Amino acid sequence: MKMPGAKMVVEALKKEGVEAAFGYPGGTIMPFFDFLHREDIRMILARHEQGAVHAADGYARASGKVGVCVATSGPGATNLVTGIATANMDSIPLVLITGQVPVEMIGNDAFQEADIIGISRPITKHSYLVRNVEDIPRIMKEAFHIARTGRPGPVLIDLPKDVSVAMGDFNYPERVNIRGYNPILNGNSQAIKKAMDLIRSAKRPVIYAGGGVITSEASEELAAFARKTGIPVTLTLMGLGAFPGTDSLFLGMLGMHGTVPANQAACECDLLIAIGARFDDRVTGRLSKFATKAKIVHMDIDPGSIGKNVPVDVPIVGDAREILREMLNSAEPLAIDSWREELMAVKRENPLTYRRDCPVLKPQYVVEKIYELTGGDAIITTEVGQNQMWAAHYFRYDRPRTFLSSGGLGTMGYGFPAAIGAQVAFPDRVVFDIAGDGSIQMKIQELATAVLNELPVNIAILNNGYLGMVRQWQELFFDKAYAFSCLLQRPSCPRHCNNPDEECPPYVPDFVKLAEAYGAVGIRVEHPEDVEGAIREAIGSPRTVILEFLVAREENVFPMVSPGAGINEIMLG
Amino acid sequence: MDYTLSVLVENHPGVLARISGLLSGRGFNIRSIAAGETEDSTITRIIMVVAGDDRVIDQVKKQLDRLVDVIRITDLTGIPAVDRELALVKVSSTVSRRTEVFQIVDVFRARIVDIAHKSLTVEVTGETEKVEALIEMLKPFGINEIVRTGKISIARGEALKQKEGEDRTHDD
Numbered sequence: 001m002k003m004p005g006a007k008m009v010v011e012a013l014k015k016e017g018v019e020a021a022f023g024y025p026g027g028t029i030m031p032f033f034d035f036l037h038r039e040d041i042r043m044i045l046a047r048h049e050q051g052a053v054h055a056a057d058g059y060a061r062a063s064g065k066v067g068v069c070v071a072t073s074g075p076g077a078t079n080l081v082t083g084i085a086t087a088n089m090d091s092i093p094l095v096l097i098t099g100q101v102p103v104e105m106i107g108n109d110a111f112q113e114a115d116i117i118g119i120s121r122p123i124t125k126h127s128y129l130v131r132n133v134e135d136i137p138r139i140m141k142e143a144f145h146i147a148r149t150g151r152p153g154p155v156l157i158d159l160p161k162d163v164s165v166a167m168g169d170f171n172y173p174e175r176v177n178i179r180g181y182n183p184i185l186n187g188n189s190q191a192i193k194k195a196m197d198l199i200r201s202a203k204r205p206v207i208y209a210g211g212g213v214i215t216s217e218a219s220e221e222l223a224a225f226a227r228k229t230g231i232p233v234t235l236t237l238m239g240l241g242a243f244p245g246t247d248s249l250f251l252g253m254l255g256m257h258g259t260v261p262a263n264q265a266a267c268e269c270d271l272l273i274a275i276g277a278r279f280d281d282r283v284t285g286r287l288s289k290f291a292t293k294a295k296i297v298h299m300d301i302d303p304g305s306i307g308k309n310v311p312v313d314v315p316i317v318g319d320a321r322e323i324l325r326e327m328l329n330s331a332e333p334l335a336i337d338s339w340r341e342e343l344m345a346v347k348r349e350n351p352l353t354y355r356r357d358c359p360v361l362k363p364q365y366v367v368e369k370i371y372e373l374t375g376g377d378a379i380i381t382t383e384v385g386q387n388q389m390w391a392a393h394y395f396r397y398d399r400p401r402t403f404l405s406s407g408g409l410g411t412m413g414y415g416f417p418a419a420i421g422a423q424v425a426f427p428d429r430v431v432f433d434i435a436g437d438g439s440i441q442m443k444i445q446e447l448a449t450a451v452l453n454e455l456p457v458n459i460a461i462l463n464n465g466y467l468g469m470v471r472q473w474q475e476l477f478f479d480k481a482y483a484f485s486c487l488l489q490r491p492s493c494p495r496h497c498n499n500p501d502e503e504c505p506p507y508v509p510d511f512v513k514l515a516e517a518y519g520a521v522g523i524r525v526e527h528p529e530d531v532e533g534a535i536r537e538a539i540g541s542p543r544t545v546i547l548e549f550l551v552a553r554e555e556n557v558f559p560m561v562s563p564g565a566g567i568n569e570i571m572l573g
Numbered sequence: 574m575d576y577t578l579s580v581l582v583e584n585h586p587g588v589l590a591r592i593s594g595l596l597s598g599r600g601f602n603i604r605s606i607a608a609g610e611t612e613d614s615t616i617t618r619i620i621m622v623v624a625g626d627d628r629v630i631d632q633v634k635k636q637l638d639r640l641v642d643v644i645r646i647t648d649l650t651g652i653p654a655v656d657r658e659l660a661l662v663k664v665s666s667t668v669s670r671r672t673e674v675f676q677i678v679d680v681f682r683a684r685i686v687d688i689a690h691k692s693l694t695v696e697v698t699g700e701t702e703k704v705e706a707l708i709e710m711l712k713p714f715g716i717n718e719i720v721r722t723g724k725i726s727i728a729r730g731e732a733l734k735q736k737e738g739e740d741r742t743h744d745d
Contacts, residue, residue, distance in 0.1 A: 121591060122598045126641040146641060180583065180644040304635035307628070
């Protein structure tokens with residue numbers, strides 16, 4: 001059946017089972033939107049393309065499905081860039097469709113032309129410039145396949161306007177055939193046997209698992225393996241939820257803001273079992289101090305992640321779930337009681353904590369209360385900085401896909417649109433964006449998106465008037481010179497002010513009024529005793545809610561490891 | 574040390590940009606790159622010479638392999654192979670010194686492919702070392718311009734199959 005290219009794209013979305021998409025229209029992509037609005041696919045109109053792509057990303061992380069985002073050419077496409085890079089760093093499956101100027105105008109600096117294929121090349125898993133309308137079914141099929149398989153990632157399809165109105169036959173292929181793309185799923189059985197031999201003879205083993213466990217839906221297998229063998233588990237930021245945060249074998253997150261038991265385990269172990277993690281610098285700290293006494297087994301679906309930062313003794317390329325299933329066949333309880341007891345003692349003696357004995361509202365307390373009042377049953381998204389670390393520390397994630405955070409790229413402004421995406425995927429679940437007053441302003445315009453789409457997203461702003469993590473680094477490493485990190489700074493301020501006084505405005509903007517201006521609910525909380533009531537109101541409300549918590553201005557995130565130090569050199573406060 | 578990789582890629586527009594972008598974006602050091610169609614017109618072969626150590630080259634191979642358009646990567650380093658490079662060298666040469674240039678060109682089994690009043694152009698084919706040796710010998714005459722293709726390589730006889738057999742045994 002002949003149909004225009006833009007309709008083929010819509011038909012392909014239907015074939016792929018897409019229920020919701022996120023986007024923003026414009027000149028070159030109008031034919032697509034024209035066909036889309038006749039269909040049942042839910043399109044969420046964002047207020048900025050970056051909001052749309054983060055929302056698609058949050059939808060993908062929460063649901064495990066491919067996120068779809070559509071934008072126009074030129075500025076529409078370039079506004080996607082940060083969101084694409086965010087998804088690429090965290091291996092999130094997205095299909096991005098951008099309009100493009102007509103084929104014969106490409107390269108002519110036409111109105112709203114940008115070489116988005118060129119711009120996005122290093123931050124996409126793959127991309128297509130569609131030159132021929134007949135190629136659309138194959139390209140769409142391949143794009144979804146590439147996005148969701150192997151190490152997932154964003155795939156961009158650039159659709160010139162003339163191609164989207166040209167007529168062609170729509171025959172959606174049953175299968176893909178890409179000769180250069182064949183991800184390995186089953187781990188090499190010899191390598192798995194070698195790994196199991198190392199595990200059996202280890203005295204001080206530890207499992208270090210990351211986002212790959214969530215991607216491959218291997219949480220149950222991971223838990224079964226850890227419990228069967230008795231090996232303690234630490235998770236990366238991206239891995240939170242991959243293993244129950246309340247499990248007695250859980251040591252906490254490791255790395256720059258890792259817990260004492262987790263970092264100690266990583267440094268003292270004689271066998272490090274890395275599963276779907278990539279030895280990121282925020283995890284390892286100084287490499288010469290990381291797991292120096294350990295043999296390393298590394299399982300990853302991406303061969304490029306293995307041996308990139310750290311030499312590995314047993315590499316296993318494959319899908320974490322497949323590998324863990326095979327390992328479970330020969331797993332048995334290990335005689336590592338003294339090691340486990342040692343770590344459990346360290347865990348007991350070094351709980352995550354903060355000073356509770358002062359009247360000022362503490363940001364950690366807010367996160368604890370959100371955990372307590374939701375019973376842990378919520379999807380938490382974060383922005384980036386202190387809010388992200390407190391959300392990681394003081395909420396315990398027992399299930400995968402409940403902690404959505406920009407781990408690799410560290411994108412401020414991610415959390416709120418991601419919460420919108422998560423809420424679209426799960427309309428009945430409680431969703432909280434744990435935000436800072438800096439980050440939330442990067443994508444605050446999506447309030448309109450949340451309110452108009454009747455999404456009861458809750459935004460908990462930990463408002464300290466600073467870019468908190470920048471300020472923390474300035475306090476620790478820049479002689480307390482708070483250069484451009486104070487969000488209340490005015491021309492009349494002293495140049496080296498690090499001590500705001502009564503002259504300063506209490507907050508900018510007034511988030512309560514801002515919420516109301518958008519038609520959301522705004523609640524300001526200044527005292528610890530009011531926290532609980534406000535959170536309860538937000539959870540119970542069917543509306544979008546901003547909770548603004550005026551928290552201690554100079555609270556720091558601890559534990560912390562200085563950049564460049566070994567992760568066992570921990571500052572506790 | 575220099576490593577020689579033979580990379581088979583889809584013969585699509587933009588593939589070379591993907592490869593060169595990846596190499597520069599990840600900070601790899603490319604000495605030369607030569608691309609051309611293969612016996613199958615849908616496939617391009619790229620021969621690249623990369624500087625680094627074993628770990629760097631391991632990453633180059635793995636990162637290249639992540640590209641959807643890359644079909645296969647073969648490491649020709651240390652395998653018996655025929656290596657060739659072609660260079661065109663324009664040498665300043667007045668009539669009086671032509672004979673000297675001719676003699677050098679003869680020794681290198683190169684060819685004169687163009688003669689003008691004040692210059693002549695030498696075509697040389699061979700291994701990189703030979704090309705560089707000839708250029709060195711021609712320098713005293715004054716070199717106006719050099720055009721080089723970059724190295725291309727092909728494994729000798731069944732050398733590649735033997736190596737792949739060995740690799741397989743190591744992996745298993």
